[in-house]
Amino acid sequence: MENEIKILSSIIQRRRSIFPPSYTQEEIPEALIRQVLESANYAPTHKLTQPWRFIVFRNEGKRKLGAELARLYEEETPESQFLQKKYEAIIEKATQSSCVIVLNAQLHPDIIPEWEEIAAFACAVQNMALTAEALKIGAYWSSPGTISQLGDYLKLEKNEKCFGLFYMGFHQEEPRLPKRTPMEEKVRWVND
């Protein structure tokens, strides 16, 4: 038991966002990607709606997704603000990653409030991030403005919304300390 809490705390505290420029070109085996996805399925979910939905992009699919994200960036950005460097970086992020998982939530507006679905979905993504960390896979949740325009490309269902991209790749980054203010500043205890 003592060992379990040590391992759990260590994974939680060690997890950092690791970005595509730090990824090696080593492919993540499909079995490990499946393990990361499987963990999502154990997130808490009010009324068991299990709103998390994922689309896994690899190989050519991943490159086409990068090109679509870059195209949307160009389309959505006023000419005066458009940066060729950013356009290229969007394409490159997909190339640098071994896999990009698109993070969607299937909302059930007739059953429970949207915020509860998004909360359950975010718990699922955190399970993925912790599993990736335990497998020594780097990952980060990206939420560019263009994801709101991806619906047709992704062929999303009615009431299914995209909330981000989960870039993944092996890496050799040194562990970084988390940037956090003390927890005591965020808790009130009431005893009487």
Ligand SMILES: Cc1cc2nc3c(=O)[nH]c(=O)nc-3n(C[C@H](O)[C@H](O)[C@H](O)COP(=O)(O)O)c2cc1C
């Ligand atoms: C919902 C969500 C969306 C995020 N979107 C972005 C993003 O678009 N770009 C980015 O650089 N980081 C994004 N992040 C990652 C945060 O920047 C990162 O979690 C934060 O800097 C803390 O670092 P850590 O994850 O290493 O603890 C996102 C995180 C969450 C939870």
